[in-house]
Amino acid sequence: MLDALALPPLGHLDPAFGEVMEEVAELLRATFRTANRTAFPVSATGSGGMQTMVDNLVRPGDRVLCGVHGLFGERMADALARRGADVVRIEAEWGRAIPTERLVEAAREPFAVLFVVHGETSTGVAQPLDALAEACAQHGALLFVDCVTSLAGHPLDLDSAGVDAAFSGSQKCLNCPPGLAPFTANDRALERMQGSPSWYFDLPLILHYWQADGARAYHHTAPTNMVVALREALAIVQEEGLDARWARHAKAHEALRSALRQLGFERIAPEGEELYPLLAVRLPDGVDDVTVRGALLAEHGIEVAGGQGPFAGQAWRIGVMGEGARAPVQERLVRAIARELNTDATVALDALHDGWS
Amino acid sequence: MLDALALPPLGHLDPAFGEVMEEVAELLRATFRTANRTAFPVSATGSGGMQTMVDNLVRPGDRVLCGVHGLFGERMADALARRGADVVRIEAEWGRAIPTERLVEAAREPFAVLFVVHGETSTGVAQPLDALAEACAQHGALLFVDCVTSLAGHPLDLDSAGVDAAFSGSQKCLNCPPGLAPFTANDRALERMQGSPSWYFDLPLILHYWQADGARAYHHTAPTNMVVALREALAIVQEEGLDARWARHAKAHEALRSALRQLGFERIAPEGEELYPLLAVRLPDGVDDVTVRGALLAEHGIEVAGGQGPFAGQAWRIGVMGEGARAPVQERLVRAIARELNTDATVALDALHDGWS
Numbered sequence: 001m002l003d004a005l006a007l008p009p010l011g012h013l014d015p016a017f018g019e020v021m022e023e024v025a026e027l028l029r030a031t032f033r034t035a036n037r038t039a040f041p042v043s044a045t046g047s048g049g050m051q052t053m054v055d056n057l058v059r060p061g062d063r064v065l066c067g068v069h070g071l072f073g074e075r076m077a078d079a080l081a082r083r084g085a086d087v088v089r090i091e092a093e094w095g096r097a098i099p100t101e102r103l104v105e106a107a108r109e110p111f112a113v114l115f116v117v118h119g120e121t122s123t124g125v126a127q128p129l130d131a132l133a134e135a136c137a138q139h140g141a142l143l144f145v146d147c148v149t150s151l152a153g154h155p156l157d158l159d160s161a162g163v164d165a166a167f168s169g170s171q172k173c174l175n176c177p178p179g180l181a182p183f184t185a186n187d188r189a190l191e192r193m194q195g196s197p198s199w200y201f202d203l204p205l206i207l208h209y210w211q212a213d214g215a216r217a218y219h220h221t222a223p224t225n226m227v228v229a230l231r232e233a234l235a236i237v238q239e240e241g242l243d244a245r246w247a248r249h250a251k252a253h254e255a256l257r258s259a260l261r262q263l264g265f266e267r268i269a270p271e272g273e274e275l276y277p278l279l280a281v282r283l284p285d286g287v288d289d290v291t292v293r294g295a296l297l298a299e300h301g302i303e304v305a306g307g308q309g310p311f312a313g314q315a316w317r318i319g320v321m322g323e324g325a326r327a328p329v330q331e332r333l334v335r336a337i338a339r340e341l342n343t344d345a346t347v348a349l350d351a352l353h354d355g356w357s
Numbered sequence: 358m359l360d361a362l363a364l365p366p367l368g369h370l371d372p373a374f375g376e377v378m379e380e381v382a383e384l385l386r387a388t389f390r391t392a393n394r395t396a397f398p399v400s401a402t403g404s405g406g407m408q409t410m411v412d413n414l415v416r417p418g419d420r421v422l423c424g425v426h427g428l429f430g431e432r433m434a435d436a437l438a439r440r441g442a443d444v445v446r447i448e449a450e451w452g453r454a455i456p457t458e459r460l461v462e463a464a465r466e467p468f469a470v471l472f473v474v475h476g477e478t479s480t481g482v483a484q485p486l487d488a489l490a491e492a493c494a495q496h497g498a499l500l501f502v503d504c505v506t507s508l509a510g511h512p513l514d515l516d517s518a519g520v521d522a523a524f525s526g527s528q529k530c531l532n533c534p535p536g537l538a539p540f541t542a543n544d545r546a547l548e549r550m551q552g553s554p555s556w557y558f559d560l561p562l563i564l565h566y567w568q569a570d571g572a573r574a575y576h577h578t579a580p581t582n583m584v585v586a587l588r589e590a591l592a593i594v595q596e597e598g599l600d601a602r603w604a605r606h607a608k609a610h611e612a613l614r615s616a617l618r619q620l621g622f623e624r625i626a627p628e629g630e631e632l633y634p635l636l637a638v639r640l641p642d643g644v645d646d647v648t649v650r651g652a653l654l655a656e657h658g659i660e661v662a663g664g665q666g667p668f669a670g671q672a673w674r675i676g677v678m679g680e681g682a683r684a685p686v687q688e689r690l691v692r693a694i695a696r697e698l699n700t701d702a703t704v705a706l707d708a709l710h711d712g713w714s
Contacts, residue, residue, distance in 0.1 A: 005582065006363035009534050011660040043536070044401045044557060047577040051557035079556035171578060177366050179400070179536055179580030197554050199436035200401060200408035218665075220404040221528060223536030225362065226583070303368040308575075 004232035005177060005225050012222045020231055021210060021222075027234035031174075031242065032147075032166065032184050033157040040210040041170065041180035041230055043223050046148040048201070049167025049181030050079060053144060055196040056203040057165055057189050060084030062112040067091075067098050071122035071308050072146055076115055083197070085113075094310050095123045095268040095280075100131050107135035113142045118166075119150030122308040124280030124317060125269045126154055133162025142189050148172055151182065152237050153249045153277035153321055164189040170226070173249070173277050175322030176233035179226045249276035252325035255355025256318065257281075259334045262348040263341060268315060277321045280307070282314060289313045292340050300336040327356045361589035362534060362582055369579045377588055378567060378579075384591035388531075388599065389523065389541050390514040397567040398527065398537035398587055400580050403505040405558070406524025406538030407436060410501060412553040413560040414522055414546050417441030419469040424448075424455050428479035428665050429503055433472055440554070442470075451667050452480045452625040452637075457488050464492035470499045475523075476507030479665040481637030481674060482626045483511055490519025499546050505529055508539065509594050510606045510634035510678055521546040527583070530606070530634050532679025533590035536583045606633035609682035612712025613675065614638075616691045619705040620698060625672060634678045637664070639671060646670045649697050657693040684713045 010017040021040070028039040042048045054076075058064060064085045066077045069092040080087045090106045092098040098116070107114060114136050116127050129145065136143045142164040150156050153173030158166055165185035171178035185203075196202040200220065208217040237245060253276040257267050264284030267274065283289060289306060293316070296302045307315030318333070334352055338345035367374040378397070385396040399405045411433075415421060421442045423434045426449040437444045447463045449455040455473070464471060471493050473484050486502065493500045499521040507513050510530030515523055522542035528535035542560075553559040557577065565574040594602060610633040614624050621641030624631065640646060646663060650673070653659045664672030680686070691709055695702035 003363060006360060009528070012535070013662070014654065014660055044405065045577045045580060048401065048557050051555055055555070075556065082552070082554050082556060169578065171366070177580065177582040178369070178578045179583055195439070197439050198408055198412070198558075199432065199439060200405050201555075201557075220402045221526065221535045223402060223534065223583075225534040226536055226580075297371065303371055305370070 005229040007225065007228055010224045010228065012224050013216060013218065017222075017224055017227075018216060020228055024227060024231045024234065025210070027231065027238060028182050028184065031152055031234055031237055032182070033242070034159045034184055034186070036184045036186045038186075038190060038207065038211060039182070039184040040206070041227060042167070042183050042201070042206075043220060044181055045178050046167065046169025046181045047075065049148075049169070049183045050076060050146060051198070052181070052183055052201040052203060053165055053167055054079045054083050055198045055201045057142070057144070057185065057192050058083050058085050058113060059192065059194065061086060063088060063110065065090055065103070065106050065111050065114045067103065067116035067127065069096060069098050069123070069125065069127070070094050070117065070120035072117045072120055072148070076117070076146065080115075095125060096270070097125050097127050097273045100128055104131055104135045107139070107141070110139045111141050113144055115144040115146070117146040118156060119147060119154055119275045119277065121149045121278055121317070123268055123311070124275045124278040125273050126150065126275040129161040129163065136162070142192070149277050149321075150275065152242065152245055153325070154275055155246045158184065170230055170233070173321045174230070174233045174237060176230050177226070179223060180230055246276070249320060249325045251356065252276070252320045252330065253279055255327070255352050256320060256330050256333075258355050259330070259348040259352035260337070262351050263334070263337055263343065265316070268311070277319065277325070279318045279320050280311070280315050281318070283316065287341065289316075295340045296336055299340070300332070302333055302336055327352070362586040364582065364585055367581045367585065369581050370573060370575065374579075374581055374584075375573060377585055381584060381588045381591065382567070384588065384595060385539050385541065388509055388591055388594055389539070390599070391516045391541055391543070393541045393543045395543075395547060395564065395568060396539070396541040397563070398584060399524070399540050399558070399563075400577060401538055402535050403524065403526025403538045404432065406505075406526070406540045407433060407503065408555070409538070409540055409558040409560060410522055410524055411436045411440050412555045412558045414499070414501070414542065414549050415440050415442050415470060416549065416551065418443060420445060420467070422447055422460070422463050422468050422471045424460065424473035424484065426453060426455050426480070426482065426484070427451050427474065427477035429474045429477055429505070433474070433503065437472075452482060453627070454482050454484050454630045457485055461488055461492045464496070464498070467496045468498050470501055472501040472503070474503040475513060476504060476511055476632045476634065478506040478635055478674070480625055480668070481632050481635040482630050483507065483632040486518040486520065493519070499549070506634050506678075507632065509599065509602055510682070511632055512603045515541065527587055527590070530678045531587070531590045531594060533587050534583070536580060537587055603633070606677060606682045608713065609633070609677045609684075609687065610636055612684070612709050613677060613687050613690075615712050616687070616705040616709035617694070619708050620691070620694060620700065622673070625668070634676065634682070636675045636677055637668070637672055638675065640673065644698065646673075652697045653693055656697070657689070659690055659693055684709070
């Protein structure tokens with residue numbers, strides 16, 4: 001896939017690139033599990049997908065119920081406020097999913113959009129989507145979802161869940177470098193388009209390029225190398241199969257969780273709320289966050305993300321994504337952590353191998 | 358440079374990537390010829406640099422003089438209007454520079470910002486920047502410039518020209534794949550920052566990551582592979598030297614111009630208004646735009662861009678950028694065009710070689 005990134009650049013209006021674009025759209029539909037015609041990568045990182053959603057599918061004054069149970073819900077609330085939406089925060093403590101009944105309760109009064117983060121990367125929590133589409137339907141409201149970290153790593157079927165628009169990122173479970181934000185929206189959502197405040201993220205203009213009936217109309221120069229790499233990454237996902245890929249991520253998550261538990265790390269997310277692609281664990285007493293993470297990077301070339309928000313300095317966020325969700329990668333990690341904690345890795349490695357067997 | 362793109366991804370908070378970021382900032386300063394502290398690539402294509410400028414450095418109600426003499430001036434006028442600016446269009450016909458006296462005349466009344474496109478990619482015209490900073494100074498106004506196509510291919514010295522903020526694109530004369538928008542602004546311009554309507558392009562948040570005094574604060578995941586590739590591309594520019602690079606582009610432009618004149622193509626830009634990196638030429642009578650451009654791509658693997666706006670179907674826009682501004686590349690192009698026009702290439706090739714000798 002990195003090889004694909006380095007192929008000689010294709011012109012962004014070259015018909016050969018047009019074929020790549022069609023393939024990417026089709027592969028994205030399969031990965032999002034949607035029949036939406038509109039499925040393309042925004043030319044920006046994951047948060048550019050969020051911005052595209054907010055700029056085009058939310059109108060000033062819209063009452064938007066915004067789930068906030070971590071950094072990415074906060075981010076969306078911020079973006080919505082900048083758009084002039086009437087933001088109603090539906091919160092849960094960091095490290096927990098928002099109870100479905102709380103969201104359904106908030107949806108009793110009329111509103112325009114309900115937004116939730118499916119995979120909260122800041123806490124490693126998956127937000128259930130059940131019953132949300134029904135809660136929206138009674139007001140003709142739309143259901144929007146951030147699936148940056150969950151897409152292709154955690155079970156998600158956009159059309160079955162009744163999601164109207166969603167965005168993701170290329171660098172998580174799709175296993176592609178960062179730089180593109182897969183995006184999809186159905187016709188109901190697209191009917192809301194009117195006057196994006198941003199020229200760069202203007203969806204009608206972008207769709208004249210990505211979704212042309214005749215000639216593709218130039219909007220901006222698409223990052224062609226990245227799009228070619230994304231096609232390759234998406235093809236690999238389809239080759240494995242989404243269900244098999246989800247199962248692999250589930251197994252990898254559980255295996256690593258039991259291994260790290262042996263080293264004193266406990267998962268933040270309670271049973272049933274875990275996000276397979278991201279294992280967030282509390283540090284055992286006496287383990288210094290910066291020192292040990294620094295050593296993992298410097299001595300072992302392994303990057304572990306630190307805690308965010310209330311978990312800063314107290315938790316690690318470990319990716320279990322794409323090719324990282326494999327036993328040999330995890331074994332290397334477990335050995336390295338044990339080494340830096342000056343402890344024996346045997347029991348933890350046994351737990352890891354049990355998890356994979 | 359394509360090899361650099363395909364190096365294993367660095368984490369966006371990895372200290373090793375932090376060093377890359379510092380090098381990129383320093384190399385951008387040298388390439389823009391500016392002492393501005395703020396110099397970084399926006400995580401989007403060139404127009405994302407424009408959007409960053411508009412969202413952060415223009416305020417609703419600002420009177421903005423916007424030079425419009427091609428597609429990219431039109432684009433800026435559109436973006437400014439979406440921002441709620443009071444846009445005053447200073448126009449010239451497509452294919453000509455805007456007379457300096459017209460801009461200076463318009464600057465008599467108070468205004469907040471003057472924006473011009475230094476290299477108009479739609480017409481191959483370079484806009485002189487002389488006297489514009491002085492015209493701005495009398496009102497304490499700012500001078501903003503689009504140098505997407507001109508940076509590192511056409512003489513440009515931001516600080517000498519008194520430019521307060523500018524944006525470019527990675528894929529033109531920097532010879533890097535598309536996906537990043539080099540951006541710079543001085544302190545005077547940054548003082549105007551207040552409440553970006555866009556979360557993604559929010560400059561204060563981005564600068565907490567790119568320009569941290571202490572720890573880099575996470576905003577969005579930087580497209581690390583692209584940034585590594587950009588560093589490589591910028592280092593190549595510095596190795597050649599900006600003055601030598603400009604001179605090479607000037608020579609390449611003139612050589613190709615004389616060669617194509619022998620085949621019946623006349624440059625649109627009059628003498629003295631040409632943009633070295635982009636040669637826009639009128640098609641000779643009897644040459645069918647789509648047929649011949651299609652054959653150049655299909656038979657010779659050479660992509661020539663079509664005319665835009667009033668020049669659609671009537672002109673070609675030929676890149677003379679980066680590694681494309683070399684004699685062997687141009688020779689291949691001249692041979693291919695002659696072949697598709699069923700004419701002899703000898704005289705044109707002689708003109709080309711004379712231009713390079």
